[in-house]
Amino acid sequence: xxxxxxxxxxxxxxxxxxxxxxxxxxxxxxxxxxxxxxxxxxxxxxxxxxxxxxxxxxxxxxxxxxxxxxxxxxxxxxxxxxxxxxxxxxxxxxxxxxxxxxxxxxxxxxxxxxxxxxxxxxxxxxxxxxxxxxxxxxxxxxxxxxxxxxxxxxxxxxxxxxxxxxxxxxxxxxxxxxxxxxxxxxxxxxxxxxxxxxxxxxxxxxxxxxxxxxxxxxxxxxxxxxxxxxxxxxxxxxxxxxxxxxxxxxxxxxxxxxxxxxxxxxxxxxxxxxxxxxxxxxxxxxxxxxxxxxxxxxxxxxxxxxxxxxxxxxxxxxxxxxxxxxxxxxxxxxxxxxxxxxxxxxxxxxxxxxxxxxxxxxxxxxxxxxxxxxxxxxxxxxxxxxxxxxxxxxxx
Numbered sequence: 001x002x003x004x005x006x007x008x009x010x011x012x013x014x015x016x017x018x019x020x021x022x023x024x025x026x027x028x029x030x031x032x033x034x035x036x037x038x039x040x041x042x043x044x045x046x047x048x049x050x051x052x053x054x055x056x057x058x059x060x061x062x063x064x065x066x067x068x069x070x071x072x073x074x075x076x077x078x079x080x081x082x083x084x085x086x087x088x089x090x091x092x093x094x095x096x097x098x099x100x101x102x103x104x105x106x107x108x109x110x111x112x113x114x115x116x117x118x119x120x121x122x123x124x125x126x127x128x129x130x131x132x133x134x135x136x137x138x139x140x141x142x143x144x145x146x147x148x149x150x151x152x153x154x155x156x157x158x159x160x161x162x163x164x165x166x167x168x169x170x171x172x173x174x175x176x177x178x179x180x181x182x183x184x185x186x187x188x189x190x191x192x193x194x195x196x197x198x199x200x201x202x203x204x205x206x207x208x209x210x211x212x213x214x215x216x217x218x219x220x221x222x223x224x225x226x227x228x229x230x231x232x233x234x235x236x237x238x239x240x241x242x243x244x245x246x247x248x249x250x251x252x253x254x255x256x257x258x259x260x261x262x263x264x265x266x267x268x269x270x271x272x273x274x275x276x277x278x279x280x281x282x283x284x285x286x287x288x289x290x291x292x293x294x295x296x297x298x299x300x301x302x303x304x305x306x307x308x309x310x311x312x313x314x315x316x317x318x319x320x321x322x323x324x325x326x327x328x329x330x331x332x333x334x335x336x337x338x339x340x341x342x343x344x345x346x347x348x349x350x351x352x353x354x355x356x357x358x359x360x361x362x363x364x365x366x367x368x369x370x371x372x373x374x375x376x377x378x379x380x381x382x383x384x385x386x387x388x389x390x391x392x393x394x395x396x
Contacts, residue, residue, distance in 0.1 A: 004034035006043050008097035011089075012072070015101050020083050020109045020141045023062070027076040028101065030091040032068050043071040045093040049078060052090040052100050058082035060089075068093075083108040083143035109139035111148055113202035117177070120194055120206050124214045125163075125186055125246045132181040133206065135196040137173055148176040150198040154183065157205050161189025173198075185211045188248040213281075214244035216253045218307040222282065225299050225311050229319045230351045233272075234288045238311065240301040241282040251281040255303040259285055262310050266294030293318045293353040318386075319349035321358050327387070335373075335396055342391040347383050358386040364393065371395075 009030050016025030032043035048065035051058060062078035080087060085105040092098040114135050121130025137148035153170040156163070167183035185192060190210045197203040220243050226235030242253035258275045261268060272288040290297060295315045302308040328344035347358035363380045366373065377392040 003038040003040045003042075004036065006032050006040040006045065006071075006096060007035040008033050008099065009045075009047060009091045009093050010037070010099045011091060011101050013074075015078070015087075015089050015104050017105045017107070018079065019107045020081050020139055020143050021079050022109065023076060024078045024080070024104070027074055028078060028089060029072060029074045030068075030099070031073075032071040032093065032096065039071045041071045043068050045096065047073045047091055047093045049075055050090050050092070051080065052088035053086055053103070055086050056082035056084035056106075058084070058087070058106065065093075080106050081141040081143075082106065083139075083141075108143035108145050109141065111137050111145045111150070111201060112140040113138050113204065114150075114152060114196045114198050115142065115204045116194075116196060116206045117144075118179075120183075120192075120209045122210045122212070123184070124212050125188055125244060125248050126184050126214055128167075128181060129183045129185065129209070132179055133183060133194060134177060134179045135173075135204070136178075137176045137198065137201065145176045148173050150201065152178045152196055152198045154180050154194050154196050156185075157193035157195040158191055158208070159189070160191050161185075161187035161211060163187035163189060163192070163211065165194075186246045187211065188213050213248040213250045213252075214246065216242050216250040216255065216306060217245040218243050219257065219301045219303055219309040220247070221299075221301065221309055221311045223284070225288070225314045227315045227317070228289065229317050230291055230293050230349055230353050231271075231289050231319055233286065234290065234299075234314065237284055237286045238288065238299060239282055239284045240278075240309065242278050242303070242306065249281045253278050253281045255306060257283045257301055257303045259288065260300050260302070261290070262298035262300040263296055263313070264294075265296050266290070266292030266316065268292035268294065268297070268316070270299075290316045291351045292316065318353035318355045319351065321347050321355040321360065321386075322350040323348050324360075324362060325352070327354075328389070330393070333394065336376075336394050338377075338391070339393045339395065342389050343393060344387060344389045345383075346388075347386040354386045356386045358383050362388045364390055366395070 013029035015028040058080040066073040089101040117136040118134035120133040137145045163185040171178040194206040222241040223239035225238040276283040299311040327346040330343040331340035373395040381388040
């Protein structure tokens, strides 16, 4: 009695459990049979194996199809790359009824790398990074190593804003996964990345994400006021910026910012446009001036609902010599005696500040002369530090 005509294929050895990327145990063996299940030993049919039930979208690798020898084909190098339970294989050959194997499982291979399985998302400075970022221990095929308790560290990768990463890192994986829910970055910037690493495993770099400014909180002088002459524009010019609590510019702010004198050594008045609305989070004050000379002035900046700021110190010097003034008036005296005071004349700018650099020649004469008197003494002197004192004047 000989076999009938080839009618079908069947698994004579079922595929067994394996690890991802390793040959399926068994190995799976397929025979060509007649309709009664007898091996058709004369068959050299080309038999193809493929994945049937595919719970994880795995890929089958290895030598398939194969030609039967004496009606049998053994597949010793087949492997599947994705771990899961309940896989099946199908066997087919042209003109024959196909067959489906029994179920088998694929386990993960050895831990090989870490990967971001939830990418970090955009956030505001100082707030938790969205996602939250989740890092998984995987084999070389991307299967989760659920037995892993590796210590995973997350650090800054690309750092466009020079920010600092805060939060809990490293973390111990649980079932092969670590979730980083409290990470934050201090500085605004576009295109940040994170890097995840664990001892003995290949590290991973996240996709890019952005950090924007938080809520407006404080004002800051981002360009300090500089020294100037009395009545002339303060150099710099002073620029005030709206910041969040971490010092990032809140570019959306249009806050109304007011500037005033803080420390006022000369009892001066501030002139110019002292209130401006921020544009792109900042306001520049180009026409501010102070009328009185003095060292150690400061400016203050304020806006409703925001913490104010005080500038660094600046000095105001006298302007150009413009006038002389009696800074010590002459007093009453007897005819021919020294007029008390003594009379002192000072070279000043147009705001009344002493021009200490002046050595101008100052002359004193009688103005109103109700007695027709004559002025005696040294009536012309060169100023010293802008001042001339007339100690020997008398009227007869």
